[in-house]
Amino acid sequence: MASKRDYYEVLGVSRESGLDDLKKAFRQLALQYHPDRNPDDKSAEDRFKEINEAYSVLSDPEKRQQYDRFGHAGPAGQGFGGFGDFSGFGVEDIINDFFGGIFGGAAGGGRSRRGADLRYNLTVTFEEAVFGAEKEIVVPRTGVCRDCSGTGARKGTRPERCGACNGQGQVTMQQGFFAIRRTCGRCGGTGQVVKDPCGSCAGTGHVRENRTLKVKIPPGVDSGTRLKLRGEGEAGPAGGGGGDLYVVLTVKEHPFFIREGADLFCEVPITFPQAALGATIEVPTLSGKKNLSIPPGTASGHDFVMRGEGVAALNSGRRG
Template sequence: MSKRDYYEVLGVSKGADEREIKKAYKRMAMKYHPDRNKEDADAGDKFKEATEAYEVLTDAQKRAAYDQFGHEGVNGQQGGHGFGGGGADFGDIFGDVFGDIFGGGQRRQQRAARGADLRYNMELTLEEAVRGVSKEIKVPTLVGCDVCDGSGAKAGTQAKTCQTCHGHGQVQMRQGFFTVQQPCPQCRGKGKIITDPCHKCHGEGRYQKTKTLSVKIPAGVDTGDRIRLSGEGEAGEAGAPAGDLYVQMHVREHDIFVRDGNNLYCEVPIGFTSAALGGEVEVPTLDGRVKLKIPAETQTGRMFRLKGKGVRSARSGQMGDLVCKIYIETPVSLTEEQKELLRQLEDSCGGLAAKKHRPKTEGFFEGVKRFFDDLTR
């Protein structure tokens, strides 16, 4: 039976480059592999045909001979055994094409892993966050063994090459035509075995320890900010670099102030006499008390801004403000004499004088009246 044209087998043009050929072969191999087509008797033959075409067309010398003389030009180079007879191993071909799926190269040793990053949650008062502070923290972590310098082997000894994978860190398993690579189960992908482990770390190259670190918190940090301490995370395997430690900030709620970015907000209660006649009231800031002048006829909810009394940004250095919100406190536990005085005040502000003394109240009820009048029309 005459052989089909190799380009036709793979469905590529004669000018196809190696990348196109590899892609076409991968598609054919996935389609006709015997393990995926156990009920199709012809699948195995089509799979072998595609592999033979791939072997020839990806070899520059064989491809040149094939292009000039056809199948006769490559029969001698293949040793008369069809595909793979010239010393090419099918596992090499398949591993080359499917290396991105099954882990690639046959001599890939697993690299020692970098240490894990760690996170520490730090609680701060508002004053600490605004002014900055230095704090000591205790962090349980894995540290490099100081006895064996992270090698895991007892002093004076060294790890030996794994006899299962011969130091490659990978072993191959054949499943039909597939060659699958996986980490060596004997050395766990390291390529070496420690026969005489260090007494302190028991061959791990690192051990558990609680480290005490001093952390300098810059002024102006806020909840959600974090500080990176390079190399203060877990030690890496077999001397690999350590991870980092991230100190995550959380600022506790304050009894007086609420922070929003660089600004601070607080509510300032005043009596209705001070609100009506005006006056001065002491308000707190993070630097001490300051006098706030209250103009006459101040209403509840009015805002007063004190420039530069907020928080200095840790990033830009810009200074925020303190915003004071006024609310008028209603007097409680009044005596009968005080109640009578309030009644007299109420009477004097009512009647025709109401619009003058209570414009918002009068305006509100006039609006309510118009609303119900419109509903009844």
């Protein structure tokens, strides 16, 4: 049987390292050798178990003191075996355990969560995109139940604190030496349970509705422009704020103008004498017809620039 490596060597730390150094070393190594990232790799799995074992001893002041005195044998030759099976948790659990769930974990403390964002595709005419407009849209969404004001409880009653998580919205599960937080299965992370549900929403606090909204289209928008309507998305659970609604625009093509950003392009036919001898012609623009001087000897396909006759830029307002 192969002899065990020194725990400090396993984690790559010195014997004087503090708990913060141990945590940092463990986190990096555990993520590197986790079985989820190394499927079907027996050596990585063994390394992962070795890292867990080393950290479980060195992060415990009493066990560390015993290890420093007696080594792997432990006091009276008892050793440090039996650290549990770590295959039941994933990379996300390691991250959440060390960083408090900021990488997508469920919110703790029974705090309400905002609702999901929604997308609405809206087609506008070329003129509406250039000059701006106000459009009315109807958005199917999940809204707050008016009968219970989103609580889910029958009128005259209130939700009660969840006994499974004591109103925290999360429960702690022990796996080996890890204490891993999970969303409470009874209350779904809200920290509250409804004993007497509202009849209109069956205790969910939400109802499906068609929300009529007015959307202001600013001048200068183009296909792909996203307009954000704050709080007009799906209603949040347990009285949480609404998500946002993103209105994504598609602009219809114009029969005459071709748009590239704030610039407009158009083709104007002229006669051979006008091109050879020069002339003044009328050119259509957004603000009406304007005169354009054609110098003698103008070749077919020549570009003329009429500054300030394009589209107002969305951010600066300057016209192309």
